[in-house]
Amino acid sequence: DAKTTQPTSMDCAEGRAANLPCNHSTISGNEYVYWYRQIHSQGPQYIIHGLKNNETNEMASLIITEDRKSSTLILPHATLRDTAVYYCIVRVVERAAGNKLTFGGGTRVLVKP
Amino acid sequence: NAGVMQNPRHLVRRRGQEARLRCSPMKGHSHVYWYRQLPEEGLKFMVYLQKENIIDESGMPKERFSAEFPKEGPSILRIQQVVRGDSAAYFCASSPRIAGANVLTFGAGSRLTVL
Numbered sequence: 399d400a401k402t403t404q405p406t407s408m409d410c411a412e413g414r415a416a417n418l419p420c421n422h423s424t425i426s427g428n429e430y431v432y433w434y435r436q437i438h439s440q441g442p443q444y445i446i447h448g449l450k451n452n453e454t455n456e457m458a459s460l461i462i463t464e465d466r467k468s469s470t471l472i473l474p475h476a477t478l479r480d481t482a483v484y485y486c487i488v489r490v491v492e493r494a495a496g497n498k499l500t501f502g503g504g505t506r507v508l509v510k511p
Numbered sequence: 512n513a514g515v516m517q518n519p520r521h522l523v524r525r526r527g528q529e530a531r532l533r534c535s536p537m538k539g540h541s542h543v544y545w546y547r548q549l550p551e552e553g554l555k556f557m558v559y560l561q562k563e564n565i566i567d568e569s570g571m572p573k574e575r576f577s578a579e580f581p582k583e584g585p586s587i588l589r590i591q592q593v594v595r596g597d598s599a600a601y602f603c604a605s606s607p608r609i610a611g612a613n614v615l616t617f618g619a620g621s622r623l624t625v626l
Contacts, residue, residue, distance in 0.1 A: 439600075441602050447614065501556075502553065
């Protein structure tokens with residue numbers, strides 16, 4: 399799976415949009431971009447994933463650049479409960495690998511009042 | 512749908528004892544993954560299982576650790592002769608059969624403390 403690079407930490411203001419960047423310059427054509435988060439002491443929580451097109455769900459939006467070498471997770475209106483470590487993961491979808499995810503260091507997001 | 516259920520949520524063992532952690536996947540999911548998170552560290556993949564088969568155990572320590580996912584019942588992660596370095600949060604995840612970009616659903620974790 400391609401390596402990802404994320405900022406170690408970032409702060410954002412409550413009620414504002416939080417834009418979390420992720421670089422994956424070695425991504426290949428059959429690799430998806432996934433975002434998960436881990437709120438303190440809890441199990442990781444799925445947020446969103448995409449291949450080429452931008453995606454949106456009730457939690458967030460995922461913007462993938464046209465060359466697919468980077469992406470941005472957008473939390474439209476950050477709340478204090480969004481304080482967590484956010485992981486950007488790139489994964490090949492193939493039978494042998496299953497759905498195994500390899501977690502990096504992630505971005506520690508602190509939402510401030 | 513109760514989600515991925517892990518038990519016990521907290522387990523305390525003395526050095527040398529055995530620890531057994533259980534994971535019941537989501538209904539309809541036939542794939543189980545175990546991860547370990549040491550204090551203040553990231554999530555590390557341990558093992559990937561389907562019913563009655565270990566598919567990928569590349570992250571499992573060579574000794575004392577084993578995992579199974581029997582035809583009936585939960586998946587079990589077993590740690591024999593625990594040491595203080597085994598103290599960690601152990602997370603289980605499950606997914607449906609492989610078909611496209613399936614999502615892993617994680618449980619709340621089991622926290623092992625070795626005295």
